[in-house]
Amino acid sequence: xxxxxxxxxxxxxxxxxxxxxxxxxxxxxxxxxxxxxxxxxxxxxxxxxxxxxxxxxxxxxxxxxxxxxxxxxxxxxxxxxxxxxxxxxxxxxxxxxxxxxxxxxxxxxxxxxxxxxxxxxxxxxxxxxxxxxxxxxxxxxxxxxxxxxxxxxxxxxxxxxxxxxxxxxxxxxxxxxxxxxxxxxxxxxxxxxxxxxxxxxxxxxxxxxxxxxxxxxxxxxxxxxxxxxxxxxxxxxxxxxxxxxxxxxxxxxxxxxx
Amino acid sequence: xxxxxxxxxxxxxxxxxxxxxxxxxxxxxxxxxxxxxxxxxxxxxxxxxxxxxxxxxxxxxxxxxxxxxxxxxxxxxxxxxxxxxxxxxxxxxxxxxxxxxxxxxxxxxxxxxxxxxxxxxxxxxxxxxxxxxxxxxxxxxxxxxxxxxxxxxxxxxxxxxxxxxxxxxxxxxxxxxxxxxxxxxxxxxxxxxxxxxxxxxxxxxxxxxxxxxxxxxxxxxxxxxxxxxxxxxxxxxxxxxxxxxxxxxxxxxxxxxxxxxxxxxxxxxxxxxxxxxxxxxxxxxxxxxxxxxxxxxxxxxxxxxxxxxxxxxxxxxxxxxxxxxxx
Ligand SMILES: Nc1ncnc2c1ncn2[C@@H]1O[C@H](COP(=O)(O)OP(=O)(O)O)[C@@H](O)[C@H]1O
Ligand SMILES: [Mg+2]
Numbered sequence: 001x002x003x004x005x006x007x008x009x010x011x012x013x014x015x016x017x018x019x020x021x022x023x024x025x026x027x028x029x030x031x032x033x034x035x036x037x038x039x040x041x042x043x044x045x046x047x048x049x050x051x052x053x054x055x056x057x058x059x060x061x062x063x064x065x066x067x068x069x070x071x072x073x074x075x076x077x078x079x080x081x082x083x084x085x086x087x088x089x090x091x092x093x094x095x096x097x098x099x100x101x102x103x104x105x106x107x108x109x110x111x112x113x114x115x116x117x118x119x120x121x122x123x124x125x126x127x128x129x130x131x132x133x134x135x136x137x138x139x140x141x142x143x144x145x146x147x148x149x150x151x152x153x154x155x156x157x158x159x160x161x162x163x164x165x166x167x168x169x170x171x172x173x174x175x176x177x178x179x180x181x182x183x184x185x186x187x188x189x190x191x192x193x194x195x196x197x198x199x200x201x202x203x204x205x206x207x208x209x210x211x212x213x214x215x216x217x218x219x220x221x222x223x224x225x226x227x228x229x230x231x232x233x234x235x236x237x238x239x240x241x242x243x244x245x246x247x248x249x250x251x252x253x254x255x256x257x258x
Numbered sequence: 259x260x261x262x263x264x265x266x267x268x269x270x271x272x273x274x275x276x277x278x279x280x281x282x283x284x285x286x287x288x289x290x291x292x293x294x295x296x297x298x299x300x301x302x303x304x305x306x307x308x309x310x311x312x313x314x315x316x317x318x319x320x321x322x323x324x325x326x327x328x329x330x331x332x333x334x335x336x337x338x339x340x341x342x343x344x345x346x347x348x349x350x351x352x353x354x355x356x357x358x359x360x361x362x363x364x365x366x367x368x369x370x371x372x373x374x375x376x377x378x379x380x381x382x383x384x385x386x387x388x389x390x391x392x393x394x395x396x397x398x399x400x401x402x403x404x405x406x407x408x409x410x411x412x413x414x415x416x417x418x419x420x421x422x423x424x425x426x427x428x429x430x431x432x433x434x435x436x437x438x439x440x441x442x443x444x445x446x447x448x449x450x451x452x453x454x455x456x457x458x459x460x461x462x463x464x465x466x467x468x469x470x471x472x473x474x475x476x477x478x479x480x481x482x483x484x485x486x487x488x489x490x491x492x493x494x495x496x497x498x499x500x501x502x503x504x505x506x507x508x509x510x511x512x513x514x515x516x517x518x519x520x521x522x523x524x525x526x527x528x529x530x531x532x533x534x535x536x537x538x539x540x541x542x543x544x545x546x547x548x549x550x551x552x553x554x555x556x557x558x559x560x561x562x563x564x565x566x567x568x569x570x571x572x573x574x575x576x577x578x579x580x581x582x583x584x585x
Contacts, residue, residue, distance in 0.1 A: 074448055098454030110449035112442050123442055126435070127454035175454065 016240030022049025025210045031080035033066045040066040042234040053211045055221035057255055058231035064214040065107045068181045072104035073097050099127050101178030109168040113157035120156050124174030141170035144200050162193045179210045186217050218255035222246045260406035265529045271413040273521020274420035277514040278475030279498035282468030284513040288444045289464045295364040298495015299371035300337055304473025305480045306383055307333035312391040326393040334470040341469025345462055375488035387485035394481055416478040424514055500565045506578020527560045
């Protein structure tokens with residue numbers, strides 16, 4: 001291999017290697033988010049290409065969740081632009097983005113504990129009318145996570161943490177999204193379950209789904225991701241292909257505990 | 259024995275009317291976690307709308323089946339619109355502010371309606387009480403013995419209307435897509451929006467539905483020779499609120515059960531407590547203090563005493579579940 005990864009400094013961002021060119025699916029430009037006086041994001045740029053897996057890593061409080069919330073319309077950005085398929089969607093409400101092919105499995109899973117497992121899954125497909133295809137997607141989710149199938153009549157509140165995470169991902173898939181936003185899907189899961197979930201992500205990505213993945217587990221995320229960004233106190237400090245970030249001394253030191 | 263049956267019937271009839279008002283409280287609380295203190299006053303406005311509609315129809319038409327149906331439907335539609343406007347203009351801008359802000363706003367709307375309607379300007383009716391037109395001509399439907407037990411036609415009709423509306427609501431909430439969306443919004447409206455659920459529309463619809471039910475209930479309430487006056491909503495609203503809390507606020511069948519329990523309790527207090535209390539008063543020599551011992555004067559004390567006991571013993575209500583803290 002050439003190995004001559006060129007490190008560039010552009011506007012405080014250390015960019016490693018080169019990125020395979022793709023048609024942009026999601027473009028974030030100068031995004032700012034504030035909670036009252038607290039500035040959570042100070043103007044970040046980030047792109048997800050079509051059918052690309054992009055990982056967003058960073059310490060607690062770096063602004064990863066805020067990024068996803070702004071993209072999915074859960075909160076209004078204080079500044080900047082969000083383009084989806086080249087169209088400006090900044091300031092659109094969350095429910096308007098779902099029919100445009102976006103699904104967000106939020107931090108804390110966001111399961112409706114007062115509904116059954118099956119009702120949660122049905123809500124994932126709330127904006128769809130293609131009954132036959134919905135049934136197929138449901139079967140696919142059941143095939144991925146047989147545990148969810150067994151428990152489909154139960155109240156979601158009776159599920160274990162791992163099962164709730166499987167449900168959260170299944171529910172996001174039920175909208176048949178083109179772009180999937182995931183906030184720490186491996187949090188609190190047993191290693192085998194995490195493995196299942198990451199295998200699933202690889203599989204749906206190979207079928208053409210774009211994924212923006214926020215993870216604490218930088219190792220797993222960067223292995224899967226085509227490209228990655230490192231966020232530090234509301235700013236992107238580093239970007240590069242997953243493999244090269246994995247091998248960079250800064251990332252190894254700060255996020256892989258080496 | 260006949261006495262007991264008569265009280266049961268009266269209590270049930272009163273309870274079903276409370277139930278319809280209580281459902282509005284509980285539904286709005288369910289989706290917004292807001293005690294809509296203006297709910298009873300929306301009901302009062304509905305009663306005046308019904309009054310006006312019946313007046314326009316005139317004596318001849320108002321008591322026909324078609325006329326009475328029209329009175330119900332128009333005032334329910336009018337109140338639905340009022341509920342929509344209140345939510346849109348007063349509550350929606352405050353949705354992400356503190357709960358207390360909305361609560362104070364609700365009390366403000368309540369007073370604006372109940373005292374505004376006491377003005378005698380333009381279409382406002384003024385404070386003087388009126389009798390509601392007899393859109394359902396009262397007659398004794400079933401009489402047992404020598405007028406020992408009387409079931410009035412309006413009691414049966416209100417009971418049936420109330421049961422139908424409640425069944426419809428139960429089906430809507432638990433058997434339809436939209437109801438599923440309502441329950442999702444109730445759990446967490448931000449997550450519901452991520453499913454593509456138009457949260458604003460779901461909340462607006464819930465308000466409209468609750469307000470329309472209140473209008474229907476208000477007319478049923480007014481028909482049983484209650485004076486129509488601008489403060490009536492405060493009173494009925496408070497009772498329905500008590501019923502909703504007793505049943506477990508946010509819980510649909512709980513609101514119905516709480517309301518029927520309240521209706522029955524009040525009826526039995528009116529029927530029997532007078533005797534008990536008079537006896538007690540005589541023993542304790544309370545008559546010299548001028549304390550009244552007719553049952554009806556104790557009715558409200560018992561209703562609110564009931565509320566206090568439930569809140570002390572089982573704050574989540576009889577049917578309510580302790581909701582898990584959201585993570
Ligand atoms: N609802 C909120 N109110 C106030 N501050 C918040 C809120 N959510 C997040 N923050 C703050 O914004 C910053 C970024 O948080 P977040 O986006 O959750 O980071 P991450 O997901 O990377 O841990 C943190 O300093 C956090 O304390
Ligand atoms: Mg986070």
